[in-house]
Amino acid sequence: MKEHKVVVPSREEYIELATSLAKFDRRTEIVSLKESVGRVTAKDIYALHTLPNQPTSAMDGIAVRFEAFTSKEVDPTAWELGKEYVFSNTGVAIPTEYDTAIPIEHVKFDNNNRLHINKIPSCRGENVVPRGKNMKEGELLVPAEYVITPLQLGVLASGGICEIEVIAKPKVAIIPTGNELVPAGAVLPLGKNIETNSIVLEALIKEWGGEPIVYPIIPDDPVYIYDILYHALKQSDMVIFNGGSSKGTHDFGKEILGKIGQVYAYEVAHGPGKHTSLTVAGNKLIVGLVGPPGGTELTAPWYVKPLINKYLCKPDVQAPKLEVKLLNEISSSAPFDFYIQLIVSQQDGEYVATRIKMFNATRAQLAVQANAILCVPRGVVFKKGETVAVELKIPIEYISA
Numbered sequence: 001m002k003e004h005k006v007v008v009p010s011r012e013e014y015i016e017l018a019t020s021l022a023k024f025d026r027r028t029e030i031v032s033l034k035e036s037v038g039r040v041t042a043k044d045i046y047a048l049h050t051l052p053n054q055p056t057s058a059m060d061g062i063a064v065r066f067e068a069f070t071s072k073e074v075d076p077t078a079w080e081l082g083k084e085y086v087f088s089n090t091g092v093a094i095p096t097e098y099d100t101a102i103p104i105e106h107v108k109f110d111n112n113n114r115l116h117i118n119k120i121p122s123c124r125g126e127n128v129v130p131r132g133k134n135m136k137e138g139e140l141l142v143p144a145e146y147v148i149t150p151l152q153l154g155v156l157a158s159g160g161i162c163e164i165e166v167i168a169k170p171k172v173a174i175i176p177t178g179n180e181l182v183p184a185g186a187v188l189p190l191g192k193n194i195e196t197n198s199i200v201l202e203a204l205i206k207e208w209g210g211e212p213i214v215y216p217i218i219p220d221d222p223v224y225i226y227d228i229l230y231h232a233l234k235q236s237d238m239v240i241f242n243g244g245s246s247k248g249t250h251d252f253g254k255e256i257l258g259k260i261g262q263v264y265a266y267e268v269a270h271g272p273g274k275h276t277s278l279t280v281a282g283n284k285l286i287v288g289l290v291g292p293p294g295g296t297e298l299t300a301p302w303y304v305k306p307l308i309n310k311y312l313c314k315p316d317v318q319a320p321k322l323e324v325k326l327l328n329e330i331s332s333s334a335p336f337d338f339y340i341q342l343i344v345s346q347q348d349g350e351y352v353a354t355r356i357k358m359f360n361a362t363r364a365q366l367a368v369q370a371n372a373i374l375c376v377p378r379g380v381v382f383k384k385g386e387t388v389a390v391e392l393k394i395p396i397e398y399i400s401a
Contacts, residue, residue: 004262010269010337014278015306015316017264023283024237024311027168033156036148038209039166040312045142048160051135055099057088058127062107062115063098066124077114085115094128101127135159145313169211170311172304173232173239174201177218177225178291197242197289197296204300208308226256233260233284238307240300241277243291253277253288261286270337270375273299294366298339298373319391322372324353326388330374331381338378341370342390346401353390371399 009017028042057063062085068074079085088094088101106119121127135141141159142152148164156164174197181195182188198214205212213236218228232239241253254277257263261281268276273295277288287303289296306316324344332338341361342353356370372390374382382388392399 004264006263007265008267008269009265009278011302014265014268014276014303018278018285018287018303019306019310021264021278021280022238022285022307022310024170025283026311028165029168030163030165033153033162033164036156036164036166037150037153039148039164040209040314041142041144041146041148042165042167043144044140045156045159045161045164047135047137047139047141047158049135049158050132050137051158052091052093052129052131052133054093054096055125055131056091056093056129057101058129059090059101059103061088061102061104061127062086063088063094063101063128064121065098066100066121066126069120074120076117077110079115091129099124099128103127147314167312169209170238170308171213171236172205172210172308173213173215173236174198174205175215175218175225175228175232175239175241177220177241177243179220181217183217196293197291200293200297201240201242201289201300201304205304205308208305209312209314210308222256226260229256229260229281229286233281233286236284237311238284238304239281239286240304241279241286241288242296243289257286257288270339271295271334272339274336276303293363294361297367298341319393320396321389322351322392322396323387324351324372324390326382326384326386327352327354329381329384330355330376332376332378334378336378338376340374340376341366342372342374343369344372344390344392344399346399351399353388 031039064085068084086095086098094101100121102117102121106117108116108118110116135158141155141161142148176195176198178195180193182192184194184196184199188194195217202212202214213232215228215232218225229239229241254266257277257279261279263277263279265278267274272292273290275290276299279286279288285307287307289299309316322344330340332340341356343356344351344353353372356365371394372392374388374390376382
């Protein structure tokens with residue numbers, strides 16, 4: 001790999017760098033039609049059938065021969081059912097000896113059951129769906145790199161498709177580290193903390209279309225961590241290394257990442273998540289997310305989701321923005337850009353926002369109440385009453401008074 005400079009990227013620069021470095025060896029798999037919703041097609045899908053495979057009636061009525069109306073003295077009252085006409089139903093094939101349909105609203109039968117036609121057809125084939133009108137054998141139904149939704153299932157089933165080759169879910173290894181952590185559900189000794197990042201990351205990766213591989217909590221042992229990273233790289237398409245690139249006395253992240261691959265970033269130019277790192281080992285990426293849950297929960301959608309999207313050939317959908325009025329002054333003492341979490345609500349017909357102080361906030365406030373993010377550039381002060389653009393964490397429809 002070419003020599004490179006270790007950088008301290010902004011959020012946007014990290015995403016651009018990571019996605020440019022990601023060189024995935026995509027796998028494919030075969031799934032049933034019913035299991036294909038949400039999956040991405042690996043190749044073009046073509047129809048195996050022609051539909052309708054025989055002319056059908058476009059509506060309820062009677063099927064006739066158009067040539068019968070070429071005579072100036074046509075008398076339908078003398079027609080016999082099964083000879084000059086037959087009844088036709090919407091979507092049902094009409095016998096081959098008939099070529100035109102008349103809507104039931106344009107015919108009537110008298111007391112002697114004789115046929116009367118109020119409006120004769122104007123051309124051959126009127127109100128008849130020709131063969132192949134809806135689908136032709138060999139027609140492209142769904143292109144490659146298309147996300148299947150329930151709306152495509154009908155056309156695929158009609159085309160004779162029972163199985164689909166899709167891009168396999170990217171395998172994402174999650175490695176939580178830290179001597180201070182115990183798994184959720186275990187007895188919590190004094191001085192220890194419950195490891196929750198892997199639970200959140202596992203759910204997010206599933207939501208984004210990936211297949212998480214969750215490792216048990218890894219103690220702060222550099223040799224052991226190196227071995228686990230090496231194993232994870234072999235088992236996955238990308239790795240999340242969680243909690244080992246800061247400046248604590250037992251943080252060996254920098255040393256280990258430098259040995260196992262080429263480090264492109266030891267940290268980013270913002271907080272929270274300041275010590276988010278980026279490493280390339282072989283052709284696989286290691287995203288180093290910070291240990292504090294608030295940092296991981298904020299930055300994982302920024303730095304992991306775009307990689308999964310690239311693997312699955314999906315576009316990166318940007319979070320919606322909203323202009324809000326600040327109810328208090330907002331600034332940051334950090335010597336770098338800082339992302340502040342806010343509570344946005346409606347007040348007197350406008351959207352307003354209140355700051356949640358990161359270091360004073362509870363986990364519940366950040367996870368449940370915070371519904372927007374504001375980037376506060378270094379040295380910038382947003383005044384009370386100022387209107388700013390925030391990034392929403394939820395759909396705007398969920399914001400209430």
